Amino acid sequence: MKKSKLLLTAIALCCLSLGACKKSTTPGPQGPKGDVGATGEKGDTGPQGPTGATGATGATGANGTNGTNGAKGDTGATGATGATGATGATGATGATGATGATGATGAAGANGKDGVDGKDGNANIQSFLLSNRGVTLTGFTRLAIPAITQDIVDKGIVLVYFRVTGQTTSYYSLPYNETDRSISVSNYGVGYVDIKANFTVASGLDFRVVVIPGSTLGSLGVNHPGLNLRSFSEVASAFGLRN
Numbered sequence: 001m002k003k004s005k006l007l008l009t010a011i012a013l014c015c016l017s018l019g020a021c022k023k024s025t026t027p028g029p030q031g032p033k034g035d036v037g038a039t040g041e042k043g044d045t046g047p048q049g050p051t052g053a054t055g056a057t058g059a060t061g062a063n064g065t066n067g068t069n070g071a072k073g074d075t076g077a078t079g080a081t082g083a084t085g086a087t088g089a090t091g092a093t094g095a096t097g098a099t100g101a102t103g104a105t106g107a108a109g110a111n112g113k114d115g116v117d118g119k120d121g122n123a124n125i126q127s128f129l130l131s132n133r134g135v136t137l138t139g140f141t142r143l144a145i146p147a148i149t150q151d152i153v154d155k156g157i158v159l160v161y162f163r164v165t166g167q168t169t170s171y172y173s174l175p176y177n178e179t180d181r182s183i184s185v186s187n188y189g190v191g192y193v194d195i196k197a198n199f200t201v202a203s204g205l206d207f208r209v210v211v212i213p214g215s216t217l218g219s220l221g222v223n224h225p226g227l228n229l230r231s232f233s234e235v236a237s238a239f240g241l242r243n
Helices: 002-024 150-155 214-223 232-239
Strands: 126-135 141-144 157-164 182-189 192-197 201-212
Touching: 126 141, 126 192, 150 214, 157 182, 157 192, 157 232, 201 214, 201 232
Parallel strands: none
Antiparallel strands: 126 201, 141 192, 157 201, 182 192
């Protein structure tokens, strides 16, 4: 403790002496500049401070003025022709035109040659075809023939022929007989002919009925000598009937 107090007293006396000297003496020349001390080590980076609050969004700026229109581009090539459209509906029929004036009467033509006289009574002979008919074992099959009148029943004759439907062979006359088959005319009267058979088929037979009036019977032998009435082809040829 004593040494410390003596040291402090000595320092104080020196300071008083120096102060007195500065007032009465000129300072000496400045000494040379000391060397720059070495740079100290860089200290650690301090922790990052908290992020500040986001500032308010600024107002939207005004829209800029529209730019000028660009130059017009070149015209493109013409496209291909499209497909032809569907045909439209037919329009309504126009009104009928007015009737034209009647033409002048032409000159009368020359008289034709007289035709050959027909054979007496042929025009009165009639033929009827009844297709795809059947026959029955019991009873009879009735064919309606309006041309058979009471005069035919009293004075004329009725011829009946048949063939299988769909064939073009000649007709067979009735009565017709085979080993186990027979078909015949059971009866005929005003407007009908009844067919009798010893078998039954529902259909498949064509019947041809020829009606000859009594006024023609007398001339058959004269105009058609040797005519076979059981052959429909001969009868049809003689009287111009459709076969």
